[in-house]
Amino acid sequence: xIEIPDLATGGLAxxxxxxxxxxxxxxxxxxxxxxxxxxxxxxxxxxxxVLEAFTAEVEHLAARRLPAAARQxxxxxxxxxxxxxxxxxxxxxxxALEQVLxxxxxxxxxxRTRIDAAAQAGMRGATREIQAxxxxxxxxxxxxxxxxxxxxxxxxxxxxxxxxxxxxxxAQVAAVVCGAWVGLAREESHLVDAVTGGQAxxxxxxxxxxxxxLASGTGLVSHAVEPVAIIVAELLDNALxxxxxxxxxxxxxxxxxxxxxxxxxxxxxxxxxxxxARAQRLVAGSEPILLTxxxxxxxxxxxxxxxxxxxxxxxxxxxxxxPYGGVRxxxxxxxxxxxxxxxxxxxxxxxxxxxTRTASRDEASADSRGEASSTSHGYGAEHDDDASDxxxxxxxxxxxxxxxxxxxxSRVAAAANDVPAARTAVRRPERxxxxxxxxxxxxxxxxxxxxxxxxxASTAVPGAAVPETAGAAxxxxxxxxxDTDQTDDEGGTAR
Amino acid sequence: MTxxxxxxxxxxxxxxxGGVARPSRPHLERLSVLTGAGTPAPAGLPAAQLALxxxxxxxxxxxxxxxxxxxxxxxxxxxxxxxxxxxDLVLARAPIPPAGRFDPDLLxxxxxxxxxxxxx
Numbered sequence: 001x002i003e004i005p006d007l008a009t010g011g012l013a014x015x016x017x018x019x020x021x022x023x024x025x026x027x028x029x030x031x032x033x034x035x036x037x038x039x040x041x042x043x044x045x046x047x048x049x050v051l052e053a054f055t056a057e058v059e060h061l062a063a064r065r066l067p068a069a070a071r072q073x074x075x076x077x078x079x080x081x082x083x084x085x086x087x088x089x090x091x092x093x094x095x096a097l098e099q100v101l102x103x104x105x106x107x108x109x110x111x112r113t114r115i116d117a118a119a120q121a122g123m124r125g126a127t128r129e130i131q132a133x134x135x136x137x138x139x140x141x142x143x144x145x146x147x148x149x150x151x152x153x154x155x156x157x158x159x160x161x162x163x164x165x166x167x168x169x170x171a172q173v174a175a176v177v178c179g180a181w182v183g184l185a186r187e188e189s190h191l192v193d194a195v196t197g198g199q200a201x202x203x204x205x206x207x208x209x210x211x212x213x214l215a216s217g218t219g220l221v222s223h224a225v226e227p228v229a230i231i232v233a234e235l236l237d238n239a240l241x242x243x244x245x246x247x248x249x250x251x252x253x254x255x256x257x258x259x260x261x262x263x264x265x266x267x268x269x270x271x272x273x274x275x276x277a278r279a280q281r282l283v284a285g286s287e288p289i290l291l292t293x294x295x296x297x298x299x300x301x302x303x304x305x306x307x308x309x310x311x312x313x314x315x316x317x318x319x320x321x322x323p324y325g326g327v328r329x330x331x332x333x334x335x336x337x338x339x340x341x342x343x344x345x346x347x348x349x350x351x352x353x354x355x356t357r358t359a360s361r362d363e364a365s366a367d368s369r370g371e372a373s374s375t376s377h378g379y380g381a382e383h384d385d386d387a388s389d390x391x392x393x394x395x396x397x398x399x400x401x402x403x404x405x406x407x408x409x410s411r412v413a414a415a416a417n418d419v420p421a422a423r424t425a426v427r428r429p430e431r432x433x434x435x436x437x438x439x440x441x442x443x444x445x446x447x448x449x450x451x452x453x454x455x456x457a458s459t460a461v462p463g464a465a466v467p468e469t470a471g472a473a474x475x476x477x478x479x480x481x482x483d484t485d486q487t488d489d490e491g492g493t494a495r
Numbered sequence: 496m497t498x499x500x501x502x503x504x505x506x507x508x509x510x511x512x513g514g515v516a517r518p519s520r521p522h523l524e525r526l527s528v529l530t531g532a533g534t535p536a537p538a539g540l541p542a543a544q545l546a547l548x549x550x551x552x553x554x555x556x557x558x559x560x561x562x563x564x565x566x567x568x569x570x571x572x573x574x575x576x577x578x579x580x581x582x583d584l585v586l587a588r589a590p591i592p593p594a595g596r597f598d599p600d601l602l603x604x605x606x607x608x609x610x611x612x613x614x615x
Contacts, residue, residue, distance in 0.1 A: 135503070138503070139503075142504070142507075142508070145508055145568040145570065145571075146568050146569075148570075149525070149568065149569045149570035149573065150570075151516050151517040151518060151521075151570065151573075152516075152517070154516035154517075154568070154570035154571075155515075155516035155517060157516070158508070158509035158512075158514055158516050159509075159514075161507050161508070161509055162507070162509055162514065165507060184503065185502075186502055186503070186505070187502050189505055193505045193506055194505060196505070196506045196510065197505035197506045197507075199510070200506055200507050200509070200510045205510065206513060206514075225505070229505065349504065349505065349506035349566070350511055350542070350543045350546040350547070350565040350566065350567055351506050351510040351511040351541075351542055351543045351546075352506060352542060353542045354542060354545065354546075430586070443612075
């Protein structure tokens with residue numbers, strides 16, 4: 001019986017021990033579980049935080065950084081904000097987000113170019129048609145100008161022609177900016193004609209003073225004529241637009257070492273440093289042009305110049321201020337775009353200012369051209385009248401470039417040789433009129449001696465050539481009828 | 496020398512007169528004869544007027560001839576010539592009537608009148 005309680009106690013003890021052990025294990029397990037739960041919770045919190053930060057970062061990217069990055073190419077002053085948390089920048093997430101931005105910008109730039117190219121193509125087509133139409137209109141207007149000479153009609157035709165020239169210029173410039181050809185093939189022309197032609201395309205052409213210091217016969221090769229006219233027109237337009245209406249815009253045409261320079265000076269406000277830098281960048285034509293960058297309304301002048309300078313190997317400089325206070329724009333035409341036109345065979349247009357170089361000076365320089373040393377360049381001495389050596393020194397490099405000089409008419413020489421003979425021949429009718437007047441006066445005087453009436457004989461003073469009074473016309477008619485050698489002479493001089 | 500030979504003219508006609516189309520004196524006709532006065536051209540003369548004066552240097556020209564020579568419309572040359580006449584640089588005469596158009600009756604009467612004068 002005793003053994004039973006022992007057994008029971010033993011069993012109880014074992015049971016207690018195991019219960020204790022189990023209880024301990026249970027406790028430990030519970031504690032571990034709690035710890036793990038806390039750990040889990042902490043991890044979850046952390047994860048949620050990271051997720052939140054990630055979401056916030058992406059939201060920030062979408063809301064702030066992407067728009068800024070998209071706007072940046074068009075507006076360089078826009079700064080793209082950085083990531084929300086500075087520590088993201090160095091993390092892989094930061095790099096990934098930067099790549100998103102870069103990819104978008106690349107794609108956007110490509111898109112921009114594509115859209116701009118499409119817009120340019122559309123505009124090119126439209127302006128081409130307009131330009132062709134305006135040329136046809138110009139032909140019609142000029143035909144009418146030749147046909148009718150009623151002053152009122154002519155006045156209207158002149159106005160219409162001028163309006164047409166302006167429209168033509170706008171259409172042409174728009175086409176050129178959009179990468180089109182200038183739209184008109186011209187033949188070799190005098191450079192001064194191209195400049196004057198450009199001048200005629202502007203509203204304020206009255207204010208332009210062209211000083212032509214070129215040797216006569218300085219021409220442009222055919223493909224450079226229209227570009228030079230367009231560039232000069234645009235430079236002049238800027239000059240006229242940015243200077244007071246009562247000031248002149250001065251254009252000088254001069255020879256330089258490697259060609260010819262057309263200098264446009266205005267007395268306006270000038271440009272700020274930024275404007276000048278931008279203008280210089282545009283006229284250099286080194287960057288492709290986007291219509292969207294030209295502003296609204298688009299300012300196409302400089303962009304068109306840029307296109308033309310690149311295509312035709314011309315160079316334009318607008319970086320220096322003018323001594324008149326405004327802007328000095330210099331177009332340089334290199335020798336390979338110049339040619340020589342015989343001014344006797346094809347004189348420049350009547351409205352083109354003639355060269356300031358006199359015939360005698362040109363001849364002197366032509367004579368001394370042979371022995372002129374090509375090493376000396378007397379640039380400053382161009383206007384010295386007696387410095388033929390210096391002038392030829394100045395001319396020598398240009399002559400080496402293949403520009404012989406010829407004069408249209410040697411007026412000075414002609415005047416020196418046979419002025420008296422020519423003048424008497426030309427004056428004959430007036431002399432005859434004067435002689436007849438004297439005869440009439442004499443007759444009247446004789447009559448007045450007879451009847452003491454002076455009359456109006458004193459009006460016919462000998463030597464006074466008043467060709468268009470009725471009396472004189474009558475006398476001339478008689479003279480023409482009587483004086484045969486005079487009519488012969490008339491036939492000779494009237495060509 | 497025709498307008499089309501050189502293609503489209505670069506310089507429009509209105510530039511020659513500065514846009515003016517109404518001559519200061521209306522009597523100039525297409526066949527009016529222009530003659531240079533022989534005085535040296537003053538400084539500051541517009542280029543087109545100088546060109547016209549230059550063309551008249553070699554002798555008299557009618558307005559139409561000058562227009563053809565300068566490749567300008569007649570209307571523009573009339574303006575130029577009128578301005579030069581106003582400045583006494585050019586003389587203009589009415590068109591020379593074609594020979595043979597003189598009325599014999601008129602000539603006869605003139606002769607009679609002269610004879611009558613002589614006999615008085």
